[in-house]
Amino acid sequence: MIRVREWGGVTGFLMGRSMGPYVPYTVHAFLVGNTLIDTGAVHAREDFMHALAGRPVGAVINTHHHEDHIGNNTPVRQVFGAKVYAPEESLPFIADPDKLGLRFYQRVVWGCPDPSEASPLGASIELPGHVFQVIHTPGHSPDHVCLLEPDKGWLFTGDLFCGRTVRYLRRDEDFELILSSLKKLCTFDFSTIFCGLKGRVENGSQALEAKIKSMEELKVRVMDLHRAGCSRREIRKRVLGREGAMYYLTAAHFSKQHMVDSILNQE
Ligand SMILES: [Zn+2]
Secondary structure: OEEEEEOOOEEEEEEOOOEOOEOOOOEEEEEEOOEEEOOOOHHHHHHHHHHHOOOOOOEEEOOOOOHHHHOOHHHHHHHHOOEEEEOHHHHHHHHOHHHHOOOHHHHHHOOOOOOOOOEEOOOEEEEOOEEEEEEEOOOOOOOOEEEEEOOOOEEEOOOOOOOOOOOOEEOOOOHHHHHHHHHHHOOOOOOEEEEOOOEEEOOHHHHHHHHHHHHHHHHHHHHHHHHOOOOHHHHHHHHHOOOOHHHHHOOOOEEHHHHHHHHHHOO
16 A cells, blocks of 8 residues: 655655555655655555656665665665665664564564665765754664754654654653653754654644653653552553553554553663
């Protein structure tokens, strides 16, 4: 499945693997000038490469090493001769995707990328038509970066933002690091967020502030119940409710309990 949208200078490619009438997870890649930000998932390759045909692609920037963001680095390099840039810490995973240690559901939903080559990103990168400031924003993954196009006020947030409220955390995500990375982004000037999950988010700084507020409120509730002597499981039930589809579909890789545990593990 692919859906292509033009957002005044940014083209969004929403993609996912169709399973009958369902597309269980989707992800965005963005084309800005001739720079592609992330390359989506292996299982959306045919649709994605078809949608890219005839467009100028001179470079790729990966926001982090996850399989749904680097999945088509190889065919984009081969077809367009594009040069790929990624955070330095992502490079070993891009070169050897076995290091990703993909779970069964990740192989089914996204697929395992081919080994590929990339060059390390510095503090900023100048590409035809656009300069991107590279902001290190760990939390979703240790290598994660966001990309700011300061002249346009565009902020590409990879998987860091993912909506104003989030109820699930991946087992290897770090609540406190995500929160401090989101706060770091607030110190930059931007108007629109381009999110790997949500696509274009207008009034980006308000959306970011709303997310920070919601995470801080969640943290206060969790800590209050913890001080009142509730177990971690009880806190999860009272604050976030029962585990839902994400928990079962990902075999507990994403869960509400990880959210509570990550908050309490900081203390
Ligand atoms: Zn990710």
